[in-house]
Amino acid sequence: MDLNKLRGAAVLAALALPGAAHAAGCRDLMANGEHPAGMTLTEAEVLAPDGEIPVEHCLVRGSTGARTGADGKTYAIQFELRLPTKWNGRFVHQFNGGNDGAVKAAVGPLLSGNKADTALSRGYAVVSSDAGHDGKDNPDKGLAGGAAFGFDPEARLAYGYQTVAVLNPLAVELVEKYYGKPIAFSYGVGGSNGGRHGMVAASRMPEAFDGLLVGYPGFNLPKAAIQHALDVQSWASVHEDIAQAFSPDDMTLVAKGILKACDGLDGLEDGVVADQDKCEAAFKLEDLQCKAGANDGCLSEAQVAALQASHNGPKNSKGEQLYSAWGWDPGLGGRNWRTWKLESTVKLWGNKPIIDVMGAGSLAQIFTTPPTKVGGSPEELEAFLLGFDFDTDAPKVFATSGEFGQSAMEFMSPPGADNPKLEAFNKAGHKMLVFHGNADPVFSVLDTVDWYRKLDQNNGGSASDFVRFYRVPGMTHGAGGPSYDDYDFFTKLVTWVEKGEAPEAVPAGVTEENKEGEALRGTRFLYCPYPQVTTYTGGQGTGEDRFSCK
Numbered sequence: 233m234d235l236n237k238l239r240g241a242a243v244l245a246a247l248a249l250p251g252a253a254h255a256a257g258c259r260d261l262m263a264n265g266e267h268p269a270g271m272t273l274t275e276a277e278v279l280a281p282d283g284e285i286p287v288e289h290c291l292v293r294g295s296t297g298a299r300t301g302a303d304g305k306t307y308a309i310q311f312e313l314r315l316p317t318k319w320n321g322r323f324v325h326q327f328n329g330g331n332d333g334a335v336k337a338a339v340g341p342l343l344s345g346n347k348a349d350t351a352l353s354r355g356y357a358v359v360s361s362d363a364g365h366d367g368k369d370n371p372d373k374g375l376a377g378g379a380a381f382g383f384d385p386e387a388r389l390a391y392g393y394q395t396v397a398v399l400n401p402l403a404v405e406l407v408e409k410y411y412g413k414p415i416a417f418s419y420g421v422g423g424s425n426g427g428r429h430g431m432v433a434a435s436r437m438p439e440a441f442d443g444l445l446v447g448y449p450g451f452n453l454p455k456a457a458i459q460h461a462l463d464v465q466s467w468a469s470v471h472e473d474i475a476q477a478f479s480p481d482d483m484t485l486v487a488k489g490i491l492k493a494c495d496g497l498d499g500l501e502d503g504v505v506a507d508q509d510k511c512e513a514a515f516k517l518e519d520l521q522c523k524a525g526a527n528d529g530c531l532s533e534a535q536v537a538a539l540q541a542s543h544n545g546p547k548n549s550k551g552e553q554l555y556s557a558w559g560w561d562p563g564l565g566g567r568n569w570r571t572w573k574l575e576s577t578v579k580l581w582g583n584k585p586i587i588d589v590m591g592a593g594s595l596a597q598i599f600t601t602p603p604t605k606v607g608g609s610p611e612e613l614e615a616f617l618l619g620f621d622f623d624t625d626a627p628k629v630f631a632t633s634g635e636f637g638q639s640a641m642e643f644m645s646p647p648g649a650d651n652p653k654l655e656a657f658n659k660a661g662h663k664m665l666v667f668h669g670n671a672d673p674v675f676s677v678l679d680t681v682d683w684y685r686k687l688d689q690n691n692g693g694s695a696s697d698f699v700r701f702y703r704v705p706g707m708t709h710g711a712g713g714p715s716y717d718d719y720d721f722f723t724k725l726v727t728w729v730e731k732g733e734a735p736e737a738v739p740a741g742v743t744e745e746n747k748e749g750e751a752l753r754g755t756r757f758l759y760c761p762y763p764q765v766t767t768y769t770g771g772q773g774t775g776e777d778r779f780s781c782k
Contacts, residue, residue: 258290258315261410268405271296278317285339287353290315290410293335297364297398301384302635305369309395311361313403314338315410320355323407323415325400325441327422327429328360331378331594332391333367336360343423343447343667343710345718345743351421357411359403364390374608375581375589382598385635391598392643393432396420400433400440417730421722423447423710424674427666428644434664435646438656443729445722446666448710450675451649451683454599454629454640455555459676460591461620462546463573466538468618475575475583477538480565482531483574486539487565487714489520494560499768500778503714503751504705506766508559508670508677515560517543542573545676548622556679563671563706563713566748572673572709582610586674592616599640600628652687657698664699665725665735667759669707669715677703684762700728700735701762706749714748716740716757736761739776 261267261276273294281288291314298308312335324340338360340351352358365387370377381387390398408414420430420441427449434444450456467474494511495501505511517540522530531539546554563569571577572586581589592613596606606616620626629640646652657664666684668677680701688695706715717740724735738759742749755774760766760781767782 258292258410261290261292261406266409267294268402268409271402271406272298285314285337285352287355288317289352290317292406296402297390299386301381301387303384305384307365307381307384307387307390309361309364309390309399310335310366311359311399311403312338313357313359313406314352315357315407316352316355318355319357319411321413321416322356323404323418324351324356324358325396325403325418325420325433326351326358326360327396327420327426327433328363329422329424329426331367331590331598332361332363332395332425333365333378333381335362340421342421342720342722343445344720344722345741346720349720351419351722356419357407357415359399361395361399363395375610375613376593376597376606376608378590379593379597382594382603385637388598388636388640389638389643392638393429393436396429396433397437400437417442417726419443419445419722419725419729421445423449425450425453427451428453428646430664431646431649432644434654434657434662435648435652438654438662439660442662443725444662444664445725446664447721448668448672448675449666449680451645452555452641452679453644453675454595456675456679457591457595457599458546458554458620458622458626458629459542460587460595461617461622461625463542463587464614464617465620466541467574470532470534470538474585474588474614478535478574480570482535483565483570485520485529485531486517487562489517490515490560490562490564493519498766502755502768503562504716504757505561505670506705508561508703508705509765511560546622546626548626554622554626556676556682558676559670559678561671561706563669563708563715564673566671566708566713568708568712569671569673584610584614588614588617595620599644600625601631601636601639602633603636604628649683650686651690652683653690654687654699658691662698663725663728665702665721665728666699667702667704667719667721669704669709669713671706671708671713671715672710674709681762696734696761702738702759703762704759705766711743712746712748714752715746716742716752716759717746717749718743719759737776737779737781 258278275293293312295308338358340358365381367378370380427446428451430444430446431451467477470477493515494505497510498506521536545557596604668680684701706713719740742753756776758776758779764781769780771778
């Protein structure tokens with residue numbers, strides 16, 4: 233007997249009864265006794281549908297856990313909760329990305345190709361928070377200000393895991409008080425750092441979420457930040473202006489080389505490298521190196537060495553791996569990859585890449601212990617990465633010091649991430665769906681592959697009973713790239729949780745805004761649960777029925 237189905241059916245049936253009207257009016261939530269103790273509400277109002285949010289809902293804003301930090305600044309978990317008038321009985325905790333630090337609108341992005349399709353528009357109650365700090369509190373620190381909360385020990389923990397642990401039960405209580413009914417199903421959804429939040433919740437709060445949608449997760453974020461230093465140092469070995477280390481044409485050359493070597497490995501030359509594991513052996517970067525006397529349409533010896541070093545991942549002088557290696561994918565030639573790794577279009581940043589600005593500030597102030605003071609100009613942030621020592625600085629992501637009683641790896645990564653089991657999450661009957669782009673320039677898809685392989689091994693080859701993992705060829709960080717980026721993993725997760733139908737192949741197309749997927753437009757693809765690989769099975773059509781999972 234499926235207890236999830238019985239529980240959900242009972243609650244949803246109750247919602248259909250005349251007595252399912254709201255137990256408390258929206259504005260009434262402001263009154264003492266109408267919201268959970270420990271919450272301070274600053275706003276509660278009914279909003280009519282508009283062009284951005286097409287459903288009537290009650291918007292609640294507030295905070296919890298206000299305190300004065302070690303740096304003398306005021307901290308609190310700021311949040312907003314949106315409660316649709318036509319509630320479907322379900323709840324989504326929206327996990328946000330980046331360094332958090334701002335309350336993003338609690339609409340519940342579903343990480344799908346259709347950005348207008350949100351959890352709120354589907355009738356879910358949704359909560360969002362700033363993870364316990366205000367990213368604009370340190371304007372005197374320039375571009376490093378968004379990560380300066382890392383000098384406060386408690387703010388680090390709130391960012392890592394405590395905000396979700398504190399806020400989620402309060403939000404659930406408020407939702408159920410407002411509607412006068414228990415929540416039928418609870419979900420957590422997030423990409424990037426938000427995906428990390430989801431994986432952390434599965435380990436630290438295994439009973440809290442019936443389903444978790446985890447996109448391109450930075451679950452080893454402190455280790456991944458070490459890669460930023462390797463990249464900048466590698467690019468600087470080619471040219472002192474790292475943007476000039478590789479031109480867009482150089483990276484297009486690499487992308488074409490990968491396609492030439494690997495496109496047909498799945499049975500069809502269609503601009504998609506579906507079997508990245510085979511591609512690792514088939515593609516040789518040195519084949520693109522200039523021959524004697526040539527300097528056009530090829531890479532220099534220094535460029536080959538730099539890109540290969542980045543691809544191999546950071547190591548210390550003993551050869552010990554500090555973070556994952558990376559996979560070859562034609563998405564390396566994409567705009568998103570370049571923006572993260574080599575060059576942005578942000579004038580305020582001096583056109584430095586994201587790893588120089590956000591990456592350096594986070595590595596210095598949040599992920600090393602004790603936190604490292606760093607200047608807030610683009611040049612100072614890049615200088616920090618250029619001077620980063622893989623023998624003496626890298627171990628600081630595992631260090632504790634004085635009032636900083638937990639290392640970055642302890643408060644940021646899911647407990648047991650290096651040897652995952654998720655026994656309690658599995659025992660609770662809960663489900664997780666993970667997806668990750670093969671060309672992600674921020675978090676290596678191979679790190680997620682390694683995590684899933686270990687999870688599967690630790691569960692006797694049965695991890696797919698409660699976790700499904702999908703690799704997305706061509707996709708960079710969260711969207712775009714020469715990829716089929718129009719998919720809907722969330723609906724697959726919901727069907728799995730509520731009906732017991734485990735997801736198999738997931739069909740996909742190309743979003744209108746993805747110009748780098750233009751060559752794929754008008755055709756369809758299938759994403760397969762790992763370790764299966766999308767394989768061409770024949771036919772001349774353009775639909776996903778050309779493929780199967782093998």
